[in-house]
Amino acid sequence: MDGLLAPFRSAGVKSSRRNFLKASLAAGGGLLLTARIHGIAKAAVSGEAGPREIALNAYVRVAPDGSVTVTAKNPECGQGIKVMLPMLIAEELDVSWDKVRIEQAGYDPKYPAQVAGGSQATPVNWLPMRRVGAAGRQMLIQAAATTWGVQASECDTTPGVVRHQASGHTLSYGELAEKAAAVKVPDLEKVPLKDPKTFRIVGQPMRNVDGEKIVTGQPLFGIDVTVPGMLYAVFQKCDVHGGKLVSSNVEAIRKLPGVKAAFEVKGGTDLRGLLDGVAVVADSWWRANRARQQLQITWDEGDITGQNSADFARKAAELAKGAPSSTVRKNGDPAGALAKSAKVVEAAYHYPFLSHIDLEPQNCTASFVNGKVEIWAPTQNPAPGSKLVASTLGIPESAIKINMIRCGGGFGRRLSNDYMVEAAWISKEAGAPVKLVWTREDDMRHDLYRPAGYHFFKGGLDGAGKLIAFTDHFVTFSQDGAVANSANLEPTEFPARLVANLELGTSMMPLRAPTGPLRAPRSNGLGFAFQSFLDELAHASGKDPVAFALDLLGEPRVLPDPPGPRATPGFHTGRMRGVIELAAEKSGWGKTKLPKGTGMGLAYYYSHLGYFAEVVQATMAANGLIQLDKVWIAGDIGSQIINPLNAENQAQGAALDGLGTAIGHGLTIEKGKIVQGNFDTVLPLRMRQSPPVEVHFRVTDFPPTGLGEPALPPSLPALGNAIFAATGQRIRSLPFKDQKLNASA
Amino acid sequence: MPYIIQVNGKQHTADVESETPLLWVLRDTLNLKGTKFGCGAAQCGACTVHLGGQATRSCQIPVSVLGASNVTTIEAIGETPVGKRVQQAWLELDVAQCGYCQSGQIMSATALLTKIPNPTDQDINQAMNGNLCRCATYTRIRAAIKRAAELARA
Incomplete structure (x- = not known):
């Protein structure tokens, strides 16, 4: 070793x-x-x-x-x-x-x-x-x-x-x-x-x-901040991202009850910075938001041609008929090996745009006085916020003080600081300290979205059921000519390095909406697509999915990453084998006799230096609803679980977050706008759906690594694979709720 | 116009429009920040308070309908024996991750345990289904409710 x-x-x-x-x-x-x-x-x-x-x-x-x-x-x-x-x-x-x-x-x-x-x-x-x-x-x-x-x-x-x-x-x-x-x-x-x-x-x-403080309701979060003389602000932006303000009835808004200031804001073109909009500042948030409902704004939305989820799906299918526009990785002769395969499996997978839906809506308090600004921000990443405020307000960073306030959820959303620069600008213009609070609809419609993705896979098995060819044409998104944030595919994506004839390629479609990292970025979508398709291949091979995975991984060894900015210490096949075997053992995989309509699904994924395998047991009830029976998590994050109490909580939460995402999250874009706005159409997991989750860590001799993210990616495909095991129905598009499936208990 | 309301056993005056939701009166007029804003549409439960002992989404209750009903918020729930045990169980089991939803969760759990001292999983599902936890701490919320019930028996 x-x-x-x-x-x-x-x-x-x-x-x-x-x-x-x-x-x-x-x-x-x-x-x-x-x-x-x-x-x-x-x-x-x-x-x-x-x-x-x-x-x-x-x-x-x-x-x-x-x-x-x-x-x-x-x-x-x-x-x-x-x-x-x-x-x-x-x-x-x-x-x-x-x-x-x-x-x-x-x-x-x-x-x-x-x-x-x-x-x-x-x-x-x-x-x-x-x-x-x-x-x-x-x-x-x-x-x-x-x-x-x-x-x-x-x-x-x-x-x-x-x-x-x-x-x-x-x-x-x-x-x-x-x-x-x-x-x-x-x-x-x-x-x-x-x-x-x-x-x-x-x-x-x-x-x-x-x-x-949490259990007694003491002020703790960004939204709880109060400073002397503070007013409350809302900010209406264009729901087509990057749309420009033409005109508004802002004068009329100034006369409404409680309104202390209302003004147009001319922003820039950076979708993560200050954008065009109308700010309303009042003596209470309720009054500010109420006044805002009287706003009439004319926007120049710009070119929204093709900015519809339905158009993206059509375009992706068309692009998939041709060759990828760029090759991420190629080994051997994939086309030749597919032609020689005893069995070829083809499948198209899709996952949608996602919002982070931090339960605490984006907010920030700012006080601009005499060329200096003090900020109270629930942020995951204050340093770029400071730079953004400095460049937008035209003040030196030395004139900015940022207080980091506990975040009511982050999930990657608060790595960007758009709400921070908005609060600072509004405070400066209003001449008073302000607390800017977004509504839920603002939060969902002005996010930096997990990009949707379309995967067109082919896999070839030889007569013995061994995977000899694997190709993915990944149709993803570009922004300003470059691959959109968190929409990339890396040459190390599993099963790369383990299949002799393999090709990963991408084509891109231009996207207006901004994208960004969401908990387990890239992996949260790629994991679903790749691990679901690998399960299809396992079933096609006639092998049990656990045996198929162990065969594919082979002997314990390190597969080094190609040098580059995203290089990790490499992928250790033995560590992945270890967690798969542990998940199988703990879940009674292949040993437990399951009733008809109930199935177990396995998925495994390496991300953020952590190795995780998860088994989900699910039942398809007679009414067509998915019931989540139980989840088993096996993780290898090295030699030491620093805080086991929190580690279990994080792993359980991550897996359940993934299951909720698989079942109920998904945004659609129509005419450049996000359709959904609240929790009546985006459906996070609820208590009624939430199954028991067992967490097991495999302690190994490797340095300890993090746990905020890597337990998430396997749970989505593990559920899809469980539904297949239970029903024979393979679901290749998320969220499951849109496939006439829902979850209940 | 001024409304006289009963919050946590005390009388308060809130000079606000009649439609103003209780949530914003609590947060911005009475400076009780424990009750949270999450959706404004009774979808998430972060704003849950007790109204005459019933778990209620305060974002949907206009101040004008309160009358003499007593409002209890997270800040005072620890003054009831059930609320105190729920808070204790939440701490013992280290339920919270980000913590933002937990005041609403505690209010719903306290209402449940006040009505049903030994709830089944089905009772918990029903009473807690309106409270979203984006960190998905549901496993521990369920366990903490059972622990609070156990503390009452001890």
């Missing part, structure tokens, strides 16, 4: 001479540790092209009373980062978790990696945050050793206390904190780390730090 592990050893943060750890006296006494550690993060989900150099900063204060304050620098959207990062520091510092206080940082250029996205927080922070804690512990030991006139090597720690083994002397961290601030800081690269077997905090169930 060691040889196999080698490529993964470098997955952590690379060393750099610019790393430093600084110790100083904290304000109010005690030890303040400031760490800055440079490293490389893979392209996050924000659609950036390449790896970014990032700097991880940590601030740890040990107070004279022994309490430890750790600054949580990343935005919190419900993934538990606010707890997880401090756990890593506290573990190595060796303090009791109940002595640890966590403070949410604001946006500050001194923390350049304040992004919640791409399941990056764990792989990027795992070693650096532990090293910061370990260095602090070493300094506290040194301070004690100096006090006692003994060698540091003769001392050890119990939580919050340094002890001299021979004499039994003890000093608390609080007593040592100030003295430790004067100790020479150790080299972060060389500081010894704990043996994971001795962890007391990492690996223990730790609760959400904001839990108490």
